[in-house]
Amino acid sequence: MLQIDLWKRVLIWAVIVLGLLLAMPNAFYTRVETANDASAAIELGADTTENRDAAAEWPSFLPSGLVNLGLDLRGGAHLLAEVLVKDVYEARMEAFWPDVRDALRGERDKIGTIRWNSEAVKNGELRVRISKPEGMEHALEIVRGLARPVVSLTGAGATDLEVRGEGTEIVVTLSEAEQQATDERTLRQSLEIIRRRIDEVGTREPTIQRQGFDRILIQVPGLGSAQELKDIIGTTAQLTFQPVVSRASSADQAPGVGNEILPSLDEEGVFYILEQTPVVTGEELTNAQPSFDQNGRPAVSFTFNAAGARKFGDYTAENIGSPFAIVLDGEVISAPVIQSHIPGGSGIITGNFTVEESTNLAVLLRAGALPAGLEFLEERTIGPELGQDSIDAGKIATIVAFVAVLVFMAASYGLFGIFANIALIINIGLIFGMLSMFGATLTLPGIAGIVLTVGMAVDANVLVFERIREELKTAKGPARAIELGYEKALSAIVDANITTFITAVILFVMGSGPVRGFAITLGLGILTSVFTAIFVTRLLIVMWFERRRPKKIEV
């Protein structure tokens, strides 16, 4: 008859307690938030008594995960930017011209004079006209010889250039594999740069996400306007190559006239005294990518534009054996020793890198400037007042909706309605618990999703109760009726909720921003409401039934 195994009961209660425990911090939102911020600050080194007191506001043994509030509730700035990946092709092709020129120069007797069509570079093509078309094959062969293997997972085995002849012109473009690898790199670099810039401002929980293939979504809560955000992203970080005078162990040392002292990026307590005037700057860098040195160790190769190449070539020729520093935003990334004269503007940085480190360094090297232009497709600014108004309105609406449904259920089903109401309260707790656990974002449509769940969550209970009523008519005794009610309503509950869940999943996958927030609460709401209806209400009814053993029940 009506029986639920002890282990099941324990499990159900455990889930409820866990869910409610996870949801609890949200009831003390501001307090937990200040405590969390203070703990984070302590971890970052700001170990002041003030922060300690603030952190102690919320006991550390309690869960402290909070539901993130979306931009529409908290206020802030939102940008959707498209990275113009083709910009990079242009720069690459432009920088490739000196190589082609040098390679073909020695073959003048076979191919005649060469002329660069600098207009075509805008389309990502390097077009070179030769005066003796009969030497085309030879010229193509030479240029093809300049191609390098593509460094990427998918493009293994391919080379980076595609070279063909068109009449009297040699046409060089990036190969498809290289374009893909370049695009990927451009996006990663852009993301990294944007992240660094925004981190410097130090706002709480920015979202910086790649969207689709070539877009970046940036959301910063608490920022005054989207324009402000654009300004932050647009500020150029400074990358320089500077001669190293000496190493130092503290920032207080006197660097001397014309020199400056800068800290190392990743070695604590290491400082470098550098000459203030850079040899070259990041603006003259056209490319940096992970590669391998002649011994197969991870390294980073880089290329300067023509002007940078000349300066860098001259400097390296004169300073073989002495270190020079790569400086990003006032911190020394690394200080390798010049091994040989580096002509042609491209070089390689070796060190004790892992592949990952070399990849990161390549990203950082280009982090001086955004590798490609950004086009802003969407920008939104939501003031904190509007967000607060929405939260207040949402709160009141949720409470009223909640109370209305509770009263209505109790009036319709009496004691059983009250059981359903207890389950509904647990249900809301569980939704918030799960939202906090996943660190999901609550948006205004998300609140609507919760309110809708309040309305629909009782559905599963209603299905069961109506079924019990029907079974009572055929008079098999209350225990049997309850059991049959659950058994027979199950297929309807499952089918009805799976169909709604399918739409929630589709919304989540296809939607963005606020719509996604709605899909999350709707989907979680379905899960928790099925759980509460099938397990929690049932457990409550069974416990009541065991205690009372009524001969007759009214549903």
Added chain:
Amino acid sequence: MRLRLVPENTSWDFFSRARMWLGISAVLVVVALGSFFLQGLNYGIDFRGGTTIRTESTQAIDVGAYRDALAALDLGDITIVEVNDPTFRADQNVAMIRIQAQDGQESVTSEVIDSARVALQAVSDDIKFVSVESVGPKVSGELIQTAAIAVVLAIGAVLFYIWLRFEWQFALGAVAALVHDVVLTIGVFSELQIRFDLAIIAALLTIVGYSLNDTVVVFDRVRENLIKYKSKDLKEVLNLSINETLSRTFMTSVTTLLALIALFVLGGDVIRGFVFAMIWGVVVGTYSSIFVASAILLRLGVKRDWSKPVDTTGNQFGDVDA
């Protein structure tokens, strides 16, 4: 004393006027489609690009003065609406200003927004810009495409699931009801020219989910009764099933509506359109699960005994004893 929305043991005949109900639905669908094709939808910036600015001021809003200030900027089509809402404070005067996407510009320009700000500040000195949102035409085109795909995908997925769980006739009936609900909802947005933005798509998909929820519950009972009463006429079985589930149908609709109405009245103007779509959808969805889905199921007929292979071919009395 218990609250009962529906008397116990009803045996109403839902199909005596089936033709009339289907006719009414057909007319409503035609009107909705007509309105959609003739006057279209009042798309928000999510779907057609442009900028919306929400302003707040303690001074009363003079729409004419706002319009004059902005007209001087030559920004093309501008709509200014004063927003009133019971949740506002007494001195909270809110206006929504929409500026069309500027010609020949793929991305959003901050110059447009800045010039509008300056112009409005000249009219009302304590004006606050509580939200400024711009969407470029490129994204808006994609958004509308994604939204349409989402709705079609949702309907397709559901069709497949019901076909899997029931029979194809059930799936067709359910999807007819779904399309009916979606079309009527889009229709009402077109007829009343309520702003149609991204959130409304979310509402549409929820309506899809809700309408199904209702239909599936009825169908589940139909399936059960078809097995239970093998000799009964399909029409009787449908009627019986609808009557048996009627109490639940009303209970759920009413609880959902209670919650939604609370949100409609108290939730603020930002999501009012969204909630309106849901309320409409719940009402239409409840109606359609009975008068559209079941009516179509009745027309299509159902292969009765799907639990066993048909082995009675050539024996017309094969299942008399069942």
